[in-house]
Amino acid sequence: xxxxxxxxxxxxxxxxxxxxxxxxxxxxxxxxxxxxxxxxxxxxxxxxxxxxxxxxxxxxxxxxxxxxxxxxxxxxxxxxxxxxxxxxxxxxxxxxxxxxxxxxxxxxxxxxxxxxxxxxxxxxxxxxxxxxxxxxxxxxxxxxxxxxxxxxxxxxxxxxxxxxxxxxx
Amino acid sequence: xxxxxxxxxxxxxxxxxxxxxxxxxxxxxxxxxxxxxxxxxxxxxxxxxxxxxxxxxxxxxxxxxxxxxxxxxxxxxxxxxxxxxxxxxxxxxxxxxxxxxxxxxxxxxxxxxxxxxxxxxxxxxxxxxxxxxxxxxxxxxxxxxxxxxxxxxxxxxxxxxxxxxxxxxxxxxxxxxxxxxxxxxxxxxxxxxxxxxxxxxxxxxxxxxxxxxxxxxxxxxxxxxxxxxxxxxxxxxxxxxxxxxxxxxxxxxxxxxxxxxxxxxxxxxxxxxxxxxxxxxxxxxxxxxxxxxxxxxxxxxxxxxxxxxxxxxxxxxxxxxxxxxxxxxxxxxxxxxxxxxxxxxxxxxxxxxxxxxxxxxxxxxxxxxxxxxxxxxxxxxxxxxx
Amino acid sequence: xxxxxxxxxxxxxxxxxxxxxxxxxxxxxxxxxxxxxxxxxxxxxxxxxxxxxxxxxxxxxxxxxxxxxxxxxxxxxxxxxxxxxxxxxxxxxxxxxxxxxxxxxxxxxxxxxxxxxxxxxxxxxxxxxxxxxxxxxxxxxxxxxxxxxxxxxxxxxxxxxxxxxxxxxxxxxxxxxxxxxxxxxxxxxxxxxxxxxxxxxxxxxxxxxxxxxxxxxxxxxxxxxxxxxxxxxxxxxxxxxxxxxxxxxxxxxxxxxxxxxxxxxxxxxxxxxxxxxxxxxxxxxxxxxxxxxxxxxxxxxxxxxxxxxxx
Numbered sequence: 001x002x003x004x005x006x007x008x009x010x011x012x013x014x015x016x017x018x019x020x021x022x023x024x025x026x027x028x029x030x031x032x033x034x035x036x037x038x039x040x041x042x043x044x045x046x047x048x049x050x051x052x053x054x055x056x057x058x059x060x061x062x063x064x065x066x067x068x069x070x071x072x073x074x075x076x077x078x079x080x081x082x083x084x085x086x087x088x089x090x091x092x093x094x095x096x097x098x099x100x101x102x103x104x105x106x107x108x109x110x111x112x113x114x115x116x117x118x119x120x121x122x123x124x125x126x127x128x129x130x131x132x133x134x135x136x137x138x139x140x141x142x143x144x145x146x147x148x149x150x151x152x153x154x155x156x157x158x159x160x161x162x163x164x165x166x167x168x169x
Numbered sequence: 170x171x172x173x174x175x176x177x178x179x180x181x182x183x184x185x186x187x188x189x190x191x192x193x194x195x196x197x198x199x200x201x202x203x204x205x206x207x208x209x210x211x212x213x214x215x216x217x218x219x220x221x222x223x224x225x226x227x228x229x230x231x232x233x234x235x236x237x238x239x240x241x242x243x244x245x246x247x248x249x250x251x252x253x254x255x256x257x258x259x260x261x262x263x264x265x266x267x268x269x270x271x272x273x274x275x276x277x278x279x280x281x282x283x284x285x286x287x288x289x290x291x292x293x294x295x296x297x298x299x300x301x302x303x304x305x306x307x308x309x310x311x312x313x314x315x316x317x318x319x320x321x322x323x324x325x326x327x328x329x330x331x332x333x334x335x336x337x338x339x340x341x342x343x344x345x346x347x348x349x350x351x352x353x354x355x356x357x358x359x360x361x362x363x364x365x366x367x368x369x370x371x372x373x374x375x376x377x378x379x380x381x382x383x384x385x386x387x388x389x390x391x392x393x394x395x396x397x398x399x400x401x402x403x404x405x406x407x408x409x410x411x412x413x414x415x416x417x418x419x420x421x422x423x424x425x426x427x428x429x430x431x432x433x434x435x436x437x438x439x440x441x442x443x444x445x446x447x448x449x450x451x452x453x454x455x456x457x458x459x460x461x462x463x464x465x466x467x468x469x470x471x472x473x474x475x476x477x478x479x480x481x482x483x484x485x486x487x488x489x490x491x492x493x494x495x496x497x498x499x500x501x502x503x504x505x506x507x508x509x510x511x512x513x514x515x516x517x518x519x520x521x522x523x524x525x526x527x528x529x530x531x532x533x534x535x536x537x538x539x540x541x542x543x544x545x546x547x548x549x550x551x552x553x554x555x
Numbered sequence: 556x557x558x559x560x561x562x563x564x565x566x567x568x569x570x571x572x573x574x575x576x577x578x579x580x581x582x583x584x585x586x587x588x589x590x591x592x593x594x595x596x597x598x599x600x601x602x603x604x605x606x607x608x609x610x611x612x613x614x615x616x617x618x619x620x621x622x623x624x625x626x627x628x629x630x631x632x633x634x635x636x637x638x639x640x641x642x643x644x645x646x647x648x649x650x651x652x653x654x655x656x657x658x659x660x661x662x663x664x665x666x667x668x669x670x671x672x673x674x675x676x677x678x679x680x681x682x683x684x685x686x687x688x689x690x691x692x693x694x695x696x697x698x699x700x701x702x703x704x705x706x707x708x709x710x711x712x713x714x715x716x717x718x719x720x721x722x723x724x725x726x727x728x729x730x731x732x733x734x735x736x737x738x739x740x741x742x743x744x745x746x747x748x749x750x751x752x753x754x755x756x757x758x759x760x761x762x763x764x765x766x767x768x769x770x771x772x773x774x775x776x777x778x779x780x781x782x783x784x785x786x787x788x789x790x791x792x793x794x795x796x797x798x799x800x801x802x803x804x805x806x807x808x809x810x811x812x813x814x815x816x817x818x819x820x821x822x823x824x825x826x827x828x829x830x831x832x833x834x835x836x837x838x839x840x841x842x843x844x845x846x847x848x849x850x851x852x853x854x855x856x857x858x859x860x861x862x863x864x865x866x
């Protein structure tokens with residue numbers, strides 16, 4: 001019962017905040033409305049019993065939205081004030097696409113003949129997820145991950161050239 | 170039992186005090202700071218944090234207007250005092266505390282016009298510093314201008330952030346505040362720029378100094394300095410150079426975010442002025458500062474004229490050592506920071522040039538380490554190229 | 556590889572402990588405030604928190620022209636809520652309020668909310684110094700968050716679990732602080748940084764007149780400052796199950812040991828602030844990325860080798 005209530009509350013929150021992204025007229029508020037929408041989705045994933053995925057969605061989205069807010073506002077928006085603005089371009093077209101996509105996906109959910117569950121869910125979904133995603137390639141993936149990360153760090157370090165203003169020291 | 174009255178009484182035991190230093194009235198400021206340290210009352214960082222607005226000395230017309238504007242921004246419960254003869258300090262502070270605990274007074278105060286919107290501080294960061302009546306006329310053309318007078322009702326104060334007549338080319342107004350304008354930045358991008366005054370009411374800031382800066386992000390693009398009420402003040406005669414240097418050192422350490430060391434410097438200054446023997450304490454503080462590799466790393470390489478901030482600080486420390494009484498000077502302690510020439514405190518105009526290209530935190534450090542002698546500037550040439 | 560790990564039975568406290576958690580955390584925070592006042596040499600240190608709270612409770616709330624009140628207030632409110640949610644996975648003694656299987660990630664996700672919160676508060680006041688404070692915290696987050704993640708993941712790696720009670724159990728023989736000292740030190744630094752405390756208080760520093768909090772007064776300031784203190788206490792307390800063996804210790808019951816160790820970590824963090832000047836982020840980011848990140852990765856690698864060798 002509680003789960004059903006939670007599901008509807010979170011689903012509605014995800015949609016309402018998603019809608020607000022296009023209705024609010026401040027870029028900062030829009031960013032955090034989008035974040036709220038993502039957090040509601042993270043809650044839905046948690047409801048599915050996928051603890052790790054749900055929490056990681058929340059973690060990554062907060063970090064991502066804060067960085068996005070900084071960049072958007074830094075490059076596009078007046079940091080001094082809150083000049084009314086709109087996030088919508090091509091209003092009619094985007095509305096048609098959005099509503100059309102929603103209808104198609106919702107119809108798909110209702111019309112598809114879903115299979116019945118066979119077997120039990122894994123005792124530790126996090127572990128099962130890791131196995132399913134990477135399987136025997138774990139070592140390759142880990143090496144790749146560390147390699148990519150080292151590249152990111154090295155690139156940033158090399159490009160900043162001693163200090164924030166280059167040649168500071 | 171009236172809960173509000175009870176809370177007011179408890180709160181009045183330890184109010185936060187916003188100290189307004191008047192150029193020349195350094196004696197009053199020292200007495201005030203010493204009294205606050207004795208009572209354990211914190212010094213407020215700005216009007217929002219303040220319960221008591223304490224003006225040390227008699228402000229000239231420019232500073233008085235700023236003080237009035239800032240008073241509008243102090244949230245209730247609040248009290249305003251003026252300390253003139255240093256001997257009066259305790260009496261005034263007690264009166265302020267009593268006023269803060271006075272329910273009837275604070276109720277009328279809250280109802281009377283300090284509610285809701287506080288104007289002014291919105292865009293400018295400098296807390297109520299404003300351009301004075303002369304520049305107020307600049308804004309006459311704004312259709313929304315009367316709008317601000319409603320918020321907070323501090324005529325010129327609202328426009329503080331946009332002073333200096335830099336009103337060209339901003340893109341309209343929001344809520345009566347002008348939008349930031351665009352300008353090229355050092356990377357060849359075109360980014361927003363913002364005009365704000367630094368001072369005269371920032372924490373650990375030289376008395377009466379105002380630096381109008383143009384900011385992109387937190388980097389200063391343009392700067393112009395002036396001294397409020399230049400020529401109004403009589404320079405303060407410090408009884409000893411050591412005390413004067415310790416005072417400047419305390420401000421520097423405060424800006425560097427080292428409250429325990431700053432408090433120690435202030436305590437030693439007060440003890441020194443009271444005639445106590447403090448040489449061992451001063452030596453200990455100097456050793457502590459010189460040994461801090463963290464501090465050295467943080468301030469090294471910030472250009473402040475021919476030397477960097479680290480070198481200037483080393484000079485300052487050496488000056489304190491030299492100004493101590495000879496018999497009690499600390500032994501040959503290793504001095505890892507090699508100082509440059511003895512710095513002459515700069516004129517405000519030269520100071521402004523040094524700030525261009527620095528980010529806000531570095532600019533604060535530069536101003537603090539150069540410690541411009543406002544009293545002398547006030548008596549002498551007056552404003553720089555402001 | 557291949558066989559599923561055994562999932563231990565949930566070992567959480569009864570549901571009503573969730574109601575007690577804010578009280579407990581508030582009490583510890585109160586003590587920490589008294590300790591800090593005593594550290595700073597205040598007279599009547601015992602009375603300082605009470606006077607400060609009373610002052611902010613009767614204080615008038617203020618608004619700035621064209622400020623973003625919605626974001627500003629949400630931001631301030633998020634701070635204490637995030638701290639409480641993060642504290643839900645803290646083992647208080649042997650068991651936490653909620654024994655999540657992904658406790659470590661949950662803790663990280665909640666504390667990162669503070670990142671958004673401080674920026675929102677700084678933005679909300681529509682004041683240049685407030686915004687500078689908010690942006691400083693974002694830069695600080697970029698500096699501390701990556702080493703921080705590697706530090707806490709190293710502890711999880713040592714126990715081969717993201718569940719905090721399992722991590723505590725894995726330290727029965729040897730506290731993790733012994734085999735992963737680098738991760739512990741980095742965790743302490745990032746704990747101070749996430750609560751913008753001590754040498755990492757640039758976002759609310761005096762040089763920008765209070766930074767993100769520059770325009771807050773009354774209850775707004777109380778919620779912001781209180782949330783920051785709760786974050787500091789939670790972050791300090793989390794070092795105990797991650798690195799200091801949780802409630803393990805001779806003679807005394809587990810909850811006493813948790814309290815004693817938490818107090819020790821808190822005292823260390825309070826001392827840090829008195830010992831070091833504020834670290835400017837343009838200098839710290841370089842140190843974090845060039846020195847701390849490689850160090851923490853090397854630490855994680857070393858621990859991984861130990862774990863593989865022991866298996």
